[in-house]
Amino acid sequence: MIMPGMNRYQREVAEMDRRHRWLMRTFCVAASSVVVAVFLWAADISPKRWFGDSSETAQSAAVAPAPTASVQPANTNQQSAPDASDPQRLILVSTSPGRTPYEGTARLGPDPAEPQTYVAGAVLANGAELVEIHADRVLLKRGTETATLYVAGGGAGAAAALTSLRAADVPAPSAKRAAYSITNIIRSAPHYENGLMDGLEIFPGKDRGAFAQLGLQSGDVIFAIDGAVANDVLRAREQLSVLAKGEVVTVTIRRGDVVTDLALDGSVIANDRAATPGSPLSAS
Known part of the structure; x- marks a missing residue:
């Protein structure tokens, strides 16, 4: 501040001091403004609102939809019943090759806690046949479609439908049973001679009575079926499967040292199924 009675030098020093203080105040104000602007920008606040412009806030409030009351369904803890058309993935729990x-x-089965036991050659509820059984997988076949199902894993192959079941196909726990197939009566295994398959060696299945009624004995070896050599496992089993439909199949068997032809009458099986609908041989 310039005071009366100051000489020229004192007045110049006072003027320089005044200008210095003014510059410092201007710098502090500018620096504070920059800091505030950076803070507002980092807080994602629109520049229009920095100076009290509330038009944007009012516009946002005008277009914001009014809250609507939501209605919660009763018994939210109750799960809806599965649709019978929804497929359930089959799970291979274990194998015994x-x-x-x-x-x-x-x-x-679809529930690993309650699996069903199938023998090789059995037909599942979805129509797929259990063709091969390995230590870590099984091979399923239905018509020309094939799929591989691994232990505790998913299905592989083009036919995903073979590795799943619809809920309607899954039997209730009180009446759970394997799907009917000729393997309930006849179990078979390839018979080899000099390293080559030359027939099927057969054994009784669960229904030993029907096996005996067909005229078969455990250990018989089938060499031909309806005149065709039985040197292909899948084809031979398909030929025998028609017995479940009541058809007649002629086989050439070896029993001990005797080779003979035997007519297997499938009507014996069909009659038993009709007479006892609640038995494992009942129609699926």
Whole structure:
């Protein structure tokens, strides 16, 4: 501040001091403004609102939809019943392979806690046949479609439908049973001679009575079916499967040292199924 009585030098020093203080105040104000602007920008606040412009806030409030009351369904803890058309993935729990892939048993089903046991050659509820049983997988076949199901894993192959079941196909726990197939009566295994398959060696299944009624004995070896050599496991089993429909199949068997032709009358099986609909041989 310039005071009366100051000489020229004192007045110049006072003027320089005044200008210095003014510059410092201007710098402090500018620096504070920059800091505030950076803070507001970092807080994602629109520049229009920095100076009290509330038009943007009012516009946002005008277009914001009014809250609507939501209605919660009663019994939210209750799960809806599964649709019968929804497929359920089959889970292979374990296998018990035989001497060849065409023998043994496999435990599988949509519920790993309650699997069903199938023997090689059995037909599942979805129409797929259990063709091969290995230590870590099984092979399913339906018509020309094939799929591989691994232990505690998913299905592989083009036919995903073979590795799943619809809820309607899954039997209730009180009436759970394996789907009917000729393997309930006849179990078979490839028979080899000099390293080559030359027939099917057969054994009784669950229904030993029907096996005996067909005129078969455990250990018989089938060499031909309806005149065709039985040197293909899948084809031979398909030929025998028509017995479940009541058809007649002529086989050439070896029993001990005797080779003979035998007519297997499938009507014996069909009559038993009709007479006892609640038995394992009942129609699916």
